[in-house]
Amino acid sequence: MRPNLNNCLRPLARLALFISALCAVLPARAAEEPVLNLYSHRHYESDDQLFEAFKKKTGITVNVTQATADQLISRLRGEGKDTAADLLVTVDAGRLANASSLDLLQPVDSPVLKEKIPAHLRDPGNFWFGFTVRARVIVYAKDRVKPGEIKTYEDLADPKWRGRVLIRSGESVYNQSLVASLIANDGKAKAAAWVEAVGANLARKPLGGDREQVSAISRQLGDVAVVNSYYLGQMSVSKDPAEREAYSKVSIVFPNQENRGSHINISGAGITKYAKHPENARKFLEFLAGDEAQKVFPVETFEYPVNLSLDTSELHKTWGPFKADPLNLGELGKNHKAAVLLLEEGGW
Ligand SMILES: [Fe+2]
Incomplete structure (x- = not known):
């Protein structure tokens, strides 16, 4: 029996109809403007270099508001949905865990972050990630x-x-x-x-x-x-x-x-719950965990990279290798x- 062409096309036509209906119902996800707003407790001038390198790579401009982690966390709580902050950056895992328990962060599912950052240096629920070790x-x-x-x-x-x-x-x-x-x-x-x-x-x-x-x-x-x-x-x-x-x-x-x-502790970051540029924030986290940025930290700030094979610091070599407590931070x-x-x- 010859297949009826109409019968073959019918499921395809239904699928096309379904997709166009779905598109009408779901709002189109607008591309994010090329901006990323950090609330940061880091205090190193050399971070500006990394922001520049990130902008060159992605076109995204990084704006930074600096204060202590506690001040930034209470500001995030006060601002709620109106916050301009996309990413909370701290110099301590305890503060990130605290921000997460206060429901101020959102999880990010990134195979890149999971591959680049050892498990004990990131949140098991993916709410925050370490990008340097001290x-x-x-x-x-x-x-x-x-x-x-x-x-x-x-x-x-x-x-x-x-x-x-x-x-x-x-x-x-x-x-x-x-x-x-x-x-x-x-x-x-x-x-x-x-x-x-x-x-x-x-x-x-x-x-x-x-x-x-x-x-x-x-x-x-x-x-x-x-x-x-x-x-x-x-x-x-x-x-x-x-x-x-x-x-x-x-x-x-x-x-x-x-x-x-x-x-050990980390410098780390988590995407805020009400981030207006979550995709940009994810890209930035992946950039920080990437080889280029990881090689900058040891020479500029003397922090250890999360991937120790990328440690470029001659000074660290004079101190020798060390064993770090594997406790999940x-x-x-x-x-x-x-x-x-x-x-x-x-x-x-
Ligand atoms: Fe410090």
Whole structure:
């Protein structure tokens, strides 16, 4: 029997009709204007280079509003649907997890981000992604402490360091996240004892940021300090000779290499729930995770790339490789409140 041409065409015609009806019902998705608005807690001039490179590649202009993560999060809450922000950028996973739990972010399903960023450096629900890594390291005075005398964060609580430990205030998110990681790894009771014991070992009441702790070692105010790795890189090439001098007086310890690895954190970002340019935001995240940007971070800001094989920093080579705590950084958000309470009770 010869096929009836009419019968063959009928299903096709129905399909065409269905598609045209669907198009009439669904609003056409207008192409986004070539703009991306960031709310960012990052504070590096070299980021402008990346914005330029992104614009060259995509034609999209990046606008930045800078403030602390807490200020940006409360602004996002206040603005609701009217926010101009497309992407929230922070220097701490705990803050991103917090923004996500406050329903301020939206998930993004991107095979590129999943491939480029290791699982523990991004949210399991795809609400935020890390694009650089920083280790919270210990430094010690080369002339007053022997190599191997201090190896772990837990060692900082040893009474042998009484009056010798330098660390910035517990109000810093860097220390809050460190304590959150201690809660996750050692339990709350041990973390509480650690906060108290470190408080008893302080060389002085916490003062200044991480760089100041390193400088204080060179002024012989204390012998060991806790500092984010990239500040050491920045001090090593600082315009201020006193900072370069301070850097030359210390040795770096990546803590806990014989057990879980050093506490790390990320610079990361999540697309806001009410982003007006979510596609541009996704493209930017993929750009940050891509090889070109990943190779810029280590040389410009001394942050580690999320893909360590792309580490271009000669300085990092002199420090040697290190093992990082594989804890999913979302855990920092879960333990953040408890960490803040412990630090408040600890009084530093
Ligand atoms: Fe910083």
